[in-house]
Amino acid sequence: MPANVLYGQAGGVTAVINASAHGVIQGVRHHRDHFGRIYAAREGIIGALREDLVDLEREDAASLDALRHTPGGAFGACRYDLGPLESHKHQYERLMEVFAAHDIGYFFYNGGGGSMVTAEKVHVAAQQMGYPLTVMGIPKTIDNDLAGTDTSPGFGSAAKYVATSVREAALDVASMAESSTKVFIMEVMGRHAGWLAAAGGLAQGRPDDAPQIVLFAERAFHRRAFMDRVREIVERVGYCVVVASEGLRDADGQFLSVAESSHVEDWIQLGGVAPNLAEMVRRDLDLKVHWALPDYLQRAAAHIGSATDVEQAAAVGERAVELAVAGENGRMPVIRRESDEPYEWSVDSVDLARIADVETTVPEAFIREDGYHITEAARRYLAPLIRGEARPPFINGLPDYARLGMFPVERRLPPYELDEQVAPQKGGKPA
């Protein structure tokens, strides 16, 4: 009897990670003879450790198909790292016990750079421990910082949300600038890479259109130069729209979100570049400012999903299955760009070991020389990624997202306590 499949999600979720899940499910269906049942681990590797699995075979087809347009991680996505095999062998022994108890022969792990470290660890551990396991990584991250791939599924949809939102809010600001707000600052995700800020730059159709300024995590923030620029733009255009990376830092490498708000306890944890920049603009230029911080809205906005992104997310999920069928192991499908215009892409794959925990940032060639906007090269790269409108069905004016039955797989092992040092808090005060 063919071995069963276990699928898991990890790390910050996206608008399209469930489309990858759907791709895996479709792939398994196309090779019914090759696989047994398909299960999902709840909360990724945590569910695998806890033997907390759900049986996807029992879900109805319509619910599973709805995954293709449903944001978030339908099976729960953890932030949880496995320890090194040498010092944390018990974790891997437990995993192999769970896999063995449920005849798991295939483990598909859908996540970002950190999660690929986990996938690679499981891959290596299974080999060393002699457990027959095929491990495949499936890429996702809105940060677009995964190595080895032209883009990361999840980024295109977040980028489309950011560019659309900036364009829309700018129309609002432009119409009222004469007697109200003159500067608008939108903070976007990207702690170490300014990819989403760069995407905001796409909203600028003509010179002087908003956003007039893009602040990259890759460039040091110089308050005075920034203020001079804002003042000049407000005087000339009437208003100024700024898109800022949450990871913006000053010349000393200090995060902007810390610099001005260290008096507000813990604020750094939650972002705050936009309110800080706003406060500086008010102090230095005495202009009326508004700011927005969409936070999770930008990575969950399937209602304005990029069709290209959804298609790629599903494609890497399907390809992971095909690679497994072809007998490959320890690999991750990636997007390869064939041409910018017309946009053509294919799916390739790389070794997990090669991409795990490597981050890519916005290259020099994509940042305008003065550091305050994107280049034409950046536009050529970014534009195709947000193309096409992937829309969920709406019922009564609201998007209708998947509701799975989440049928538990019967446990066959004793309960397992997660290691304390990395145990997630269950609500209330943590230990």
Add this chain to the structure above:
Amino acid sequence: MPANVLYGQAGGVTAVINASAHGVIQGVRHHRDHFGRIYAAREGIIGALREDLVDLEREDAASLDALRHTPGGAFGACRYDLGPLESHKHQYERLMEVFAAHDIGYFFYNGGGGSMVTAEKVHVAAQQMGYPLTVMGIPKTIDNDLAGTDTSPGFGSAAKYVATSVREAALDVASMAESSTKVFIMEVMGRHAGWLAAAGGLAQGRPDDAPQIVLFAERAFHRRAFMDRVREIVERVGYCVVVASEGLRDADGQFLSVAESSHVEDWIQLGGVAPNLAEMVRRDLDLKVHWALPDYLQRAAAHIGSATDVEQAAAVGERAVELAVAGENGRMPVIRRESDEPYEWSVDSVDLARIADVETTVPEAFIREDGYHITEAARRYLAPLIRGEARPPFINGLPDYARLGMFPVERRLPPYELDEQVAPQKGGKPA
């Protein structure tokens, strides 16, 4: 020769105020024999005072039609009040001079409660000064606080954005709560009325779905009771999503945005209920919290516009013209609800004097007895307003919004200096 028409926009703009402009333009086209040319005042009453007019007859039809799906105020919208006629007669004399110089016989003013005060003042002044002028108000506000109408154009689209965004972000939070964020707070507009917070409540499909808590501007915030509720929900459901009105106040009537952040100069101006609530949750419950503050994004999101809202916005614009043709004066078209389900509505009208500067809040019957959610009556009222998806055309992955030529009407009068006390700042330091 028939008199010319002047259209103006005022107050906080919306995703559909331009659809009302389009309705006015369509109405005038349908009665070509009754009207001369149609002009728009730039920045509303400011443009009327400054003789800063644009000629809509010179725009091409496609650009004007694109107004129907373009957010923001295409002609500029001011926050500018006229003084009382007794003490500021010069303002009204100037207005009548401008109107006379351009044969303006019809003034359509598109705005909220405050702007209707302006419209009514112009109406009364024209009558007292013997200038033959038909004045019509056209309602708009995302706050839904206008009197005399079942709903205000602009609210439905903002409501759809808020409910959609909450539903989406909640899927993100739900999927990661086990090992990451457990509480998510989204701040929505509404300084004096909790209508948009109430709209967020629509995202809850089943009991225990997000948002689990709605905080209304109409209810005093009690920290301890709120924290008890958040803790209970996190323990039972695993996470808690809160939608909070920016106008939330404590039992002493103090704005939450002030209470915790008075040490950050001017912060109150920019909102900050969400970060403050987040800080309190962290301190009191020691839970990981995220928050979002979409600010202008929520009132400019034409990409997720409500079809019902767009239709009503256009209808009140067209009706204003028809009322003028019928010889009425000093009135504002309003939406009348005929039935909830199926949703049926008609356009009625009220005297400007009756609705100017009157605000409506969320009624008792719409707020659950415990104060933390909406009732079934609220759902019956709100649900039809967000129904239908009004989508702009997309080009290269981004919404394609109207770009007007904004052809200036030749000036015939000497320049006019706006009164200093209410003069808008032009950038840089104000006087």
